[in-house]
Amino acid sequence: QKEVEQNSGPLSVPEGAIASLNCTYSDRGSQSFFWYRQYSGKSPELIMSIYSNGDKEDGRFTAQLNKASQYVSLLIRDSQPSDSATYLCAVKDSNYQLIWGAGTKLIIKP
Amino acid sequence: SQTIHQWPATLVQPVGSPLSLECTVEGTSNPNLYWYRQAAGRGLQLLFYSVGIGQISSEVPQNLSASRPQDRQFILSSKKLLLSDSGFYLCAWSAGTESSYNSPLHFGNGTRLTVT
Numbered sequence: 001q002k003e004v005e006q007n008s009g010p011l012s013v014p015e016g017a018i019a020s021l022n023c024t025y026s027d028r029g030s031q032s033f034f035w036y037r038q039y040s041g042k043s044p045e046l047i048m049s050i051y052s053n054g055d056k057e058d059g060r061f062t063a064q065l066n067k068a069s070q071y072v073s074l075l076i077r078d079s080q081p082s083d084s085a086t087y088l089c090a091v092k093d094s095n096y097q098l099i100w101g102a103g104t105k106l107i108i109k110p
Numbered sequence: 111s112q113t114i115h116q117w118p119a120t121l122v123q124p125v126g127s128p129l130s131l132e133c134t135v136e137g138t139s140n141p142n143l144y145w146y147r148q149a150a151g152r153g154l155q156l157l158f159y160s161v162g163i164g165q166i167s168s169e170v171p172q173n174l175s176a177s178r179p180q181d182r183q184f185i186l187s188s189k190k191l192l193l194s195d196s197g198f199y200l201c202a203w204s205a206g207t208e209s210s211y212n213s214p215l216h217f218g219n220g221t222r223l224t225v226t
Contacts, residue, residue: 032212043200043217044154051212088154096211102153 002027004091006101015110019076021087023101026070029094033065035074036088038103044088048074079108112137116201116218123225129174129188131221133201136182141203143184144215145176148198160184161206196225 003026013019021035032051036044050056050063050072062075072091076083089101116133123129135141145157156169158176166176173192177185184201199221205213 032214034214041222043220046214046216049212049214090215092211098156098215100154 002093002097002099004089004099004101006087006089006104008102009105010107011104012107012109013079015079015081015108017079019079019083019106019108021074021076021089021104021106023072023074023089023091024070025072025089025091025093025099027091027093027099028067028070030067030070030091031094032092033063033072034090034092034098035061035063035072036090038086038088040085047087076106081108081110084108112203112216114201114203114216114218116221118221119219120222121224123191123223125193125225126190129186129191129195129223131186131199131201131223133184133186133218134182135184135203138182138203138205140181140206142206142213143178144202144204145184145186146200146202146217148200150197154200158186191225193225196223198222 005024035048037047038044048063050065053065053067056063060077064073084107086103086105088103091099113136142161144159146154147157148154160166160178163178174188201218202215204215
């Protein structure tokens, strides 16, 4: 059974600090990795896609991928209360199936 | 730009009643279409996906069915709802091209279904 694992949290981070969200996956053949943000009662919203090892930055968000360690992370700099949400990691495995993590609840404390 | 419409936003239905949820996508052709369910406080469960008109793949056995009568229309149905069908139903699309392996999913606003 292919898996994507995330710490369920909640992860509490002070406003203005860096929030670090982590995700590990079991299928070594996975090639595409996605981070979604889901506010309570709302649908998931795509934040970042990453396909190659290394870092990818978009505004305050940085996705990091390490295929050798089967690890993908999302960093949020200068965290704001509006960043409080559940963050979902999704991985397309070697069979083109999208496997979802259960999500990490992030709370930004003012 | 592409948009996805899903309705209704909320629905309260009695046990044993039928269900029809509709989803349409604009601004793209031949998308891959998906129905997901999210139970309260739980992760996303893929119910159905479609790569073309009339082509439906079911991921879990249940009393739900899906149809794709047009390229950009996806319908989720049930003849008789169960209490366990309550949840947040999400329609999503992704690019249905040769590069679709790397294409992310884009979700509609969802339908919150309560079966009473």
